[in-house]
Amino acid sequence: MSNLDREPVPSLCGGRGFVVAEPVRELLSPRKVKLGESTEVRRLLPNLGRRMVGAWCFVDHYGPDDIADEPGMQVGPHPHMGLQTVSWLHDGEVLHRDSTGSLQTIRPRELGLMTSGRAISHSEESPRKHARLLHGAQLWV
Template identity: 65%
Template sequence: MSNLDRRPAARELGGLQDTAAGPALDLLPGKAVMLGESTRVRRLLPTLGRRLVGAWAFVDHYGPDDVATGAGMQVPPHPHTGLQTVSWLLEGEVHHRDSLGSDVRFRPGELALMTAGHGIAHSEQSPVPHPRYLHGAQLWVALPDAHRETVPAFEHHTTLPGWTSDGLTTTVLMGSLGGAVSPGTAYTPLLGADLALDAGADVELPLDPDFEHGLLVSSGAATAEGAPLERGAMLYLGTGRRSLRLRAAEPSRLLLLGGEPFEERLVMWWNFVGRSGEEIADYAEQWNAESDRFGAVEGFDGNRLTAPPLPPVQLKARGRQG
């Protein structure tokens, strides 16, 4: 999924200055952002005071939206570099096409994982016809320097591991949790897991104390270590936790994200992740010039996006400042 902001701010990511040295309970409210003309999302990362959770660099939560009489998601071809996109649906269906020739429809409970690496282009649309509701999350993972020029790839996993116990059903998207290991390719120590809580659930979830974690409420309402959570908000949990107590008075869906704090400094602007302003400017120029770096998305009926004008100030990587 693209950042369709035509005046995107440069995000300075990486480093350990703002990584919690221990457990935290910081509430991160979502910011409403329009994705094109059809989809309103809640942007949880990056946000004021928090740019990363592990290598997770971008988190949009959308829906549930009634798209029965509308076009639903319509994201034209656009580029990415230096990151992975992780697409997760709770309701609906999305048609993914990319410049590798992938042409896939993915549904709730399936992992669509795209590694941009050196460069890729893709589009995402609600198919015709499509289900009435659209609800999910779009996430980006920053690639470390050793892998950011890797050959682009797309993975579609229709079955994911997990377990059910004491009113909690887990599905592991990325990394591992409680012995369940995702088939998705990861390039840093990482965790992404969907947590479905029954009404009345009261559970203790094991965590890796070397990771920092964040918790997004996709639906319902719950508490984490006694802190109340509401739909569309994210709770930053810090580091050093070996477990997390979750309670839910009503059926709820949560998205747990975690990973080792990302030490490298980088710049994120529009749909690119790089290490300097000069790199970002070069990516944008190559995309607008239709360079072979990104390729072409076949089968999309419409125009591709153009990179917006660069900001008037130099883009610099300075770390994790809020």
């Protein structure tokens, strides 16, 4: 709001008195969550006492898993509403498919960004011919 006073008196607002002058380190223990048919992730957020970190409301880490003789990631079609996911792959490949017809393979050192829409579902799966290792993280906004 604008201050319309011609000669306003300065006032102290806020400041950094409550901010610690050094980084905060908080060690959280993840819990194991099964996704789809064969993928197990370690879910760091939400956590008891720590629901979010900034805009991040979920943080899942998977692998490194040896999936040479397994189907790999097989997360069937499911919806997301009002969320964005950021998939960060270290090893392997993940095929992302959605009900709008989009089809994208996420590879190591790539980020996959998905903005969910109303009445849209998507799936995530390892390609039929896939690398030996699967390792990545998914962050939800």
